[in-house]
Amino acid sequence: MENKHVRILRILYENIKLYKENKFEINFTATDRVSIPEQVYQVYKNVYSQKMIALAGINASGKTSALKLIYWAMTIVLQNNSLNENSRYGRDFIKDGTRLTVDFYYDNKFYELQSEIGIDKEAGSKRNRLFFKDEWIYVKEKNKVHTKKDYFVFDKHWWQRSTMDEAAKSVIKDDDSIVIAVTRDNTTGLHQLLPFTDMNFLMTKTDSPADVLHVFDPNLEVLKVYEGDNGDESYQVKFKGWEKPISFSSPFMLSNVVSSGTIKGQNLIENIRSALKTGGYIIVDELENHLNKELVRMITNIFKDERINKNGACLIFSTHYVELLDFVDRKDNIFITRKDQHNPMAIEVLNYAKEVKRNDVKKSEVFLSNFIQGTAPRYEYIRALEDSLCEA
8 A cells, every 4th residue: 555645755954054064964764774674664665764763962962953953844845834934943044045955755756855045134124034045846756766876866857946937936925835736735744842842731632541641640530621712721630539620720730730741741642643643753852851761662662663653653852861772773763963073163963873883782882982972971071070069
């Protein structure tokens, strides 16, 4: 049965701020040999997409920035958002002349969207307005792909923005991508929890099932959200031993009774349910925040389980705790963010599989040993802090 959902294969930014060589790239395909097909999702013959993408690095190494860039590119292709929507994510890295390339598979064809982005410096505006200087869509039939080198090679463009006739130009805004002509009817879900890294507010509008509640808090029996006539929300909670539920009128009051981990868990599972149905993407910054290690293992196992994840849904997450990488079976779906060793003002993104060839060493040990320079805090800084505390 052919996959009718969009599979993102690569996201590439060029001429972008703060990144080494002004370039940011994430490859969503399996570049290592696929010996266990269940670990990945078969798009077409020898083309496999990852079920998980992990970004790891020390503090202030650029993990969150990478997630924002991934999300911003995906909103354009999957949700047909304009450049000036979701202004909190990604656009601050854009320069006049930034080029965004997104490769994807949809409806039995391989596509590449290339977009050149411009900046309109509006007088009196606090934020510059973005627009498309030009765009190109390339396409080829699936039977033209025989090797991994063929994924991102196209002969000639199928459609170019600047050569559209006036009638077509009149119905598309200058900050809307022409990719809408291809992905308008796509149903692939895109979910993100980026605003809730440190603070957790209950997002789900449905009653939390008991099987979900008990995983995160075995004593919690009821967690419901009610929406009033004026749009205000209230929350109802009941623990074991309570005679009746108690209602709260704000998420802050709720957080005094229900743990942050439980609230994050409900949000995660609700978004995961949706992603699993559509073969979608869910983006989570600092997956481990507020969650027990075994709960994180449970979440990663959901995406690895072929019985549950039938449509190739993909979990994209960042982490400070590199021990979580030991839950990731493959090497080619782990990306390292670090400051460039020669220019500390620039961010560098490395693929773990290209840096480490051995499979018999735990990934966490590679990171903690600083085998890949810049993946662990520098010893002299730690020692200097200890000495300072000692003197004080």
